Amino acid sequence: MTAPAAPQIPGRFGPFGGRYVSETLIPSLDQLTAAWAEASADPTFSEELDRLLSDYVGRPTPLGFAARLSAEVAQESGRDVRIYLKREDLCHTGAHKINNCIGQVLLARRMGKTRIIAETGAGQHGVATATACALFGLPCEVYMGAVDVQRQGLNVFRMKLLGAKVHPVEDGTATLKDAMNEALRDWVTNVGDTHYVIGSVAGPHPYPLLVRDLQAVIGREARAQIQEVEGRLPDACVACVGGGSNAMGLFHAFVPDPAVRLLGVEAAGDGLGTARHAATLSKGRVGILHGARSYVLCDDDGQISEAHSISAGLDYPGVGPEHSFLKETGRATYLSVTDDQAIAGFQRLARTEGILCALESAHAIAALPQVAATLPDGAVVIANVSGRGDKDIGTLAARLGVTL
Numbered sequence: 001m002t003a004p005a006a007p008q009i010p011g012r013f014g015p016f017g018g019r020y021v022s023e024t025l026i027p028s029l030d031q032l033t034a035a036w037a038e039a040s041a042d043p044t045f046s047e048e049l050d051r052l053l054s055d056y057v058g059r060p061t062p063l064g065f066a067a068r069l070s071a072e073v074a075q076e077s078g079r080d081v082r083i084y085l086k087r088e089d090l091c092h093t094g095a096h097k098i099n100n101c102i103g104q105v106l107l108a109r110r111m112g113k114t115r116i117i118a119e120t121g122a123g124q125h126g127v128a129t130a131t132a133c134a135l136f137g138l139p140c141e142v143y144m145g146a147v148d149v150q151r152q153g154l155n156v157f158r159m160k161l162l163g164a165k166v167h168p169v170e171d172g173t174a175t176l177k178d179a180m181n182e183a184l185r186d187w188v189t190n191v192g193d194t195h196y197v198i199g200s201v202a203g204p205h206p207y208p209l210l211v212r213d214l215q216a217v218i219g220r221e222a223r224a225q226i227q228e229v230e231g232r233l234p235d236a237c238v239a240c241v242g243g244g245s246n247a248m249g250l251f252h253a254f255v256p257d258p259a260v261r262l263l264g265v266e267a268a269g270d271g272l273g274t275a276r277h278a279a280t281l282s283k284g285r286v287g288i289l290h291g292a293r294s295y296v297l298c299d300d301d302g303q304i305s306e307a308h309s310i311s312a313g314l315d316y317p318g319v320g321p322e323h324s325f326l327k328e329t330g331r332a333t334y335l336s337v338t339d340d341q342a343i344a345g346f347q348r349l350a351r352t353e354g355i356l357c358a359l360e361s362a363h364a365i366a367a368l369p370q371v372a373a374t375l376p377d378g379a380v381v382i383a384n385v386s387g388r389g390d391k392d393i394g395t396l397a398a399r400l401g402v403t404l
């Protein structure tokens with residue numbers, strides 16, 4: 001298999017991506033595209049971003065050999081395997097999302113923007129954006145579905161402590177997709193002074209590219225780290241996929257190496273045979289959501305469906321267009337893991353490695369035996385631990401019938 005060529009039309013990944021937005025946003029998206037091209041080629045900008053990633057975020061994150069996890073996965077899969085964990089859970093604020101937020105807020109400041117807005121589902125991206133805004137002294141307003149505001153009280157309080165204003169959104173199902181629509185509406189009205197920080201590799205061009213470039217530090221580090229310890233590239237890279245930013249971040253550096261298998265793990269919720277899942281690439285159709293053409297979860301009339309997953313960060317009925325492209329070209333493969341399997345993955349990582357990971361990341365861990373079973377003996381696998389699990393302890397306790 002040859003690696004897919006770079007997209008020919010800017011903002012397109014094959015037939016996916018693009019800009020399906022109101023006319024009024026086009027000049028701002030053009031301005032953002034140009035600003036990113038300029039900033040990413042400017043050594044002064046890169047040096048400042050690198051300094052913040054090291055001094056503030058805590059990069060590089062470790063890539064550690066997981067001996068006891070490897071042994072269990074080898075036993076279950078019947079394949080000898082060496083698993084390395086990329087520890088994004090050790091980033092400041094506890095997940096990979098800060099890599100993107102720091103970069104975008106730094107870019108917004110360079111563009112002379114004085115106000116930052118963001119959408120958030122579970123609140124993780126809202127907290128990371130509020131954190132970056134506090135660091136730069138910029139006002140921050142976060143749109144969040146009213147249902148999510150109710151469900152995620154702790155993160156709403158965190159954002160407020162960080163100085164952000166949270167706007168509950170009552171439209172539609174009052175969840176993430178409605179918050180994103182409302183943030184786009186705010187941006188249309190206030191594009192002059194406002195930058196909109198999108199939280200994943202979704203949205204209209206240039207966001208899928210911008211967010212991927214800012215998260216690509218994960219794979220760049222992992223590539224150098226694995227070559228240092230193993231003296232070669234891995235056989236596979238595994239990451240969970242919600243919108244797809246931690247996975248794209250890990251994959252990007254390996255896309256040109258066809259021998260490295262790229263595996264994304266979606267949330268199968270109650271199961272792919274039920275209506276309650278978030279497996280957009282496995283079960284969705286091509287459509288348009290939040291300004292981009294990609295796979296979406298929708299009903300027969302094309303109405304966007306509600307997604308479900310035990311992990312709020314995977315609970316999105318869309319997916320970044322580059323993942324749709326990697327799927328169509330066969331460069332990446334997408335699997336899915338149910339809520340129950342993810343909980344078992346969480347418990348396995350806790351018990352074998354002493355790491356309480358995010359329930360999102362637990363999907364990647366849970367998929368390891370089925371991944372290993374397709375690889376030769378002696379395979380080297382990198383699994384991305386996208387975040388830490390503190391935020392999920394209450395959810396887990398409830399699922400396991402424990403009263404805290």
Ligand SMILES: *Cc1c(COP(=O)(O)O)cnc(C)c1O
Pocket residue numbers: 095096097124125199200201240241242243244245246247313314358360361386387388
């Ligand atoms: C938000 C989140 C995800 C899902 O988002 P992607 O854009 O798919 O990476 C995964 N893991 C954690 C810890 C998150 O907070």
